[in-house]
Amino acid sequence: MTVNIATPSPWAPMKVLTIEDDIDIASGIGRALHHEGFQVTQVRSLKAARQALQDSVFDLFLLDLGLPDGDGMSWLREMRTAGYQAPVLILSARDGLYDRVLGLQCGADDYLIKPFEMLELSARVNAMARRVRGFQVGQLTRAGVSLDDKAMRVQVDGQNIALSKTQYELLRALLLKQGSVVPRSTLERVVLPSADSTSLDMHVSNLRKKIGAHRLRTVRGVGYVIDADRRA
CATH class of the missing domain: 3.40.50.2300 (Response regulator)
Structure with a gap:
C-alpha cells in the first residue's frame, strides 16, 4: 500500500x-x-x-x-x-x-x-x-529545497525565497510525494483554486524559476516530480 x-x-x-x-x-x-x-x-x-x-x-x-x-x-x-x-x-x-x-x-x-x-x-x-x-505540521526537504509549514517559509540551498500561495501549495504537493510523479490531474484538483483561470503549466514555470529549473522534472503526458538527486 x-x-x-x-x-x-x-x-x-x-x-x-x-x-x-x-x-x-x-x-x-x-x-x-x-x-x-x-x-x-x-x-x-x-x-x-x-x-x-x-x-x-x-x-x-x-x-x-x-x-x-x-x-x-x-x-x-x-x-x-x-x-x-x-x-x-x-x-x-x-x-x-x-x-x-x-x-x-x-x-x-x-x-x-x-x-x-x-x-x-x-x-x-x-x-x-x-x-x-x-x-503535526513540519518540514519537508528534498533536492536542496526546504518547506516549513509552521513558519510558512521556503528555502533553496539555505536561502529564503518568496512564493505565491499557489506556488507554495504546488511545491508542497510535490515534496509530499517524496520523489514520486504527481499526476497533472491531481495537482490541478489539489492546488489550483476554482477561481484560478491560470493554467497549471504557468504555475509550474514560475515555480521552476524560483527553485531552479533542474529540480522540477516534467514527465510528459503524466505529471511532475522533484527528484532527490537533481543537479544543475
Whole structure:
C-alpha cells in the first residue's frame, strides 16, 4: 500500500476522506463538514479508499467498520503499518468495550458509536483538526529545497525565497510525494483554486524559476516530480 504523508497547510481547507457505505449517513456527514469548512471526499468501499489515497492527500479520515469488501479495522491496521499518520475517527454501530478498545489499539484516534448526532461528529472532527494544525505540521526537504509549514517559509540551498500561495501549495504537493510523479490531474484538483483561470503549466514555470529549473522534472503526458538527486 503506497500512501501520501500529509502535512496540512495553514491556507488550504482540511481534506477529509469519509469511508462509509450508508448513503444517507455519508450525505449527512458531507453536508455537516462542508458547512464547517472541510473539503470532503466520500467513498463506499475499502477498494475505493485505497484508490483515493493514490490520487490525493488527506488530513483526516472517518472510517466505518462494516464495509462491503472488508472490515475497516483491517484497512486501519494496513494504513498505520504503511506509515500513514493522519487522524482516524471510527464510526460504528459496534458499541462493545472490546470493539472500542480494539479500534484505538489498531490506530484510531477516536471512536463514535452509531447512531450519533451530527453536532457531536462535528465537534470531534474539529477537535482532531485542531490537533493536526497545532502539532503535526513540519518540514519537508528534498533536492536542496526546504518547506516549513509552521513558519510558512521556503528555502533553496539555505536561502529564503518568496512564493505565491499557489506556488507554495504546488511545491508542497510535490515534496509530499517524496520523489514520486504527481499526476497533472491531481495537482490541478489539489492546488489550483476554482477561481484560478491560470493554467497549471504557468504555475509550474514560475515555480521552476524560483527553485531552479533542474529540480522540477516534467514527465510528459503524466505529471511532475522533484527528484532527490537533481543537479544543475
